[in-house]
Amino acid sequence: MRKLMKLSFLLALYLMPTTTFAQWKNNIWLYGRYNGNTSWPYWGASKLTFENDTITITTEPNMQMNIKGTYTGLSTPDNNYFIYSNGYTLANKNHDTLINGTGLSPGGTYNNWSNLGNPTPYSSILLPLSGSDSYMAMIHNDNFNTNSLHAQNLYLSIIDPKFNNNQGAVTIKNQVVANDTFTVGGILVNRHANGRDWWILLKRNNLNDFFTFLLTPTGIELKQIQSMGGPIGLFGGQGAFSPNGNLLAAFSSSYQLRIYDFDRCTGNLSNMRYKYITNEAAGGISFSPNSKYLFINSWEKLWQFDLESINVLNSQTLITEYDTTYPDPATGLLAGFGYMYPAADGKIYLQNFSGVMLNVINNPDMP
Numbered sequence: 001m002r003k004l005m006k007l008s009f010l011l012a013l014y015l016m017p018t019t020t021f022a023q024w025k026n027n028i029w030l031y032g033r034y035n036g037n038t039s040w041p042y043w044g045a046s047k048l049t050f051e052n053d054t055i056t057i058t059t060e061p062n063m064q065m066n067i068k069g070t071y072t073g074l075s076t077p078d079n080n081y082f083i084y085s086n087g088y089t090l091a092n093k094n095h096d097t098l099i100n101g102t103g104l105s106p107g108g109t110y111n112n113w114s115n116l117g118n119p120t121p122y123s124s125i126l127l128p129l130s131g132s133d134s135y136m137a138m139i140h141n142d143n144f145n146t147n148s149l150h151a152q153n154l155y156l157s158i159i160d161p162k163f164n165n166n167q168g169a170v171t172i173k174n175q176v177v178a179n180d181t182f183t184v185g186g187i188l189v190n191r192h193a194n195g196r197d198w199w200i201l202l203k204r205n206n207l208n209d210f211f212t213f214l215l216t217p218t219g220i221e222l223k224q225i226q227s228m229g230g231p232i233g234l235f236g237g238q239g240a241f242s243p244n245g246n247l248l249a250a251f252s253s254s255y256q257l258r259i260y261d262f263d264r265c266t267g268n269l270s271n272m273r274y275k276y277i278t279n280e281a282a283g284g285i286s287f288s289p290n291s292k293y294l295f296i297n298s299w300e301k302l303w304q305f306d307l308e309s310i311n312v313l314n315s316q317t318l319i320t321e322y323d324t325t326y327p328d329p330a331t332g333l334l335a336g337f338g339y340m341y342p343a344a345d346g347k348i349y350l351q352n353f354s355g356v357m358l359n360v361i362n363n364p365d366m367p
Contacts, residue, residue: 024074024128024136027051027344030060030084031067050344063095069119070185072126074136081161083126083168087118087140090159092168098159099169105155106174108144118143120185121238121339123151126159127189130196130217134162137215139177139200143184150205151182154213156220177213177220181205188248190241193264201248212267223267230274231255237283238339244291247307251277251285251296259294259312275313277303286340286348288364295319295348295361299336302350306367319361 032045045063049056065086073084075093082093088110090101105118113119124140136159141151154177163169181204188201192214200213200220208228213220237252241262248260248269261271282298287307294305294312302319309315322336337359338351350359 025077026074028073028075028082030063030071030073053345055343055345065089065091065095066116068113068117069121070117070123072124074126074128081166083136083159083161085124085126085138087124088114090170092161092166096167099164099167100173101170104157104174105140105142108142108152110142122185122187125187125189127198127215129158135160139187139189141182141187149184151184152179154178154182154202178211178222186239188239188241190245190262190264199264199267210269214267226269228260228269228272230258230272238285240285240287242287242291243289246291249285249287249294251283253282257296273313284337284340284350286342289342289346290365293364293367295340295364297337297340297350302337
């Protein structure tokens with residue numbers, strides 16, 4: 001079985017797959033919490049920078065923002081401009097809050113979490129706004145904990161990073177795109193086949209209804225709601241589009257593994273394939289950079305699927321098992337695999353639920 005590399009530092013982030021765009025890239029990952037205390041080596045803020053297939057890990061002592069669950073960021077190729085968010089606040093590369101950059105995604109549990117950041121994964125995503133050399137859009141949702149954890153609103157905000165001598169400003173904030181009962185977090189994005197627009201997918205809470213939105217230079221609109229059938233369960237897990245944009249996959253303890261074909265011209269999902277995997281706590285998922293392999297994980301196990309196999313679901317291969325006897329160096333707690341994040345260095349990084357370890361799949365393009 002394949003072994004994983006482990007990196008040690010505080011980790012608490014949820015972000016979109018690392019991608020380079022014409023004017024922007026998301027090769028900088030920030031994480032951690034600021035509390036003014038630097039005596040504990042695993043506390044504070046850190047930065048991962050991916051450049052030229054390498055990773056650089058540094059501390060970020062001037063970062064004032066807490067990143068509890070959601071993180072999204074975009075920078076220009078020369079890194080002169082960098083905007084990031086924890087779902088509730090937007091800041092620039094100097095860690096100054098953008099003008100009008102607070103109070104994002106109001107309502108629900110906002111008052112309890114506004115100082116820590118949105119606690120749910122994939123609740124905010126920054127996207128380059130096509131037709132502009134600088135403006136970007138932020139797609140984000142709230143979270144409510146009444147009866148069940150869910151989101152009620154999908155929002156659009158527009159950011160001008162060059163406003164006021166590059167301090168940056170939110171020029172449109174919290175524009176409600178849709179109101180329903182959505183799965184909390186879970187915002188998935190994919191490039192339209194035209195290379196300009198963005199597909200945005202969000203699932204209805206505790207149902208298999210997918211809302212499909214299209215973001216264009218003129219705005220955002222709901223294109224359709226698709227009911228895909230299949231098992232229904234509670235919130236949990238992770239979803240991802242393949243790098244080539246042709247597949248959507250999701251995995252959780254309650255829904256298990258689902259793979260869909262995706263049409264980048266129409267936004268249609270089709271050909272759902274389902275497989276029960278495990279009754280363990282589960283939910284991480286990621287595609288290889290070449291879109292040939294799919295990885296999923298439970299708390300203790302990591303599997304690979306060959307997407308070019310005649311029977312994809314039967315190609316399930318156990319890659320490795322987590323050594324549950326290895327304690328977290330900071331907390332002493334046992335740890336397990338969490339969410340997965342593909343990075344610009346061609347590797348896939350796995351969150352560790354202990355908080356200070358990061359596992360790495362070094363060669364995900366290989367069987």
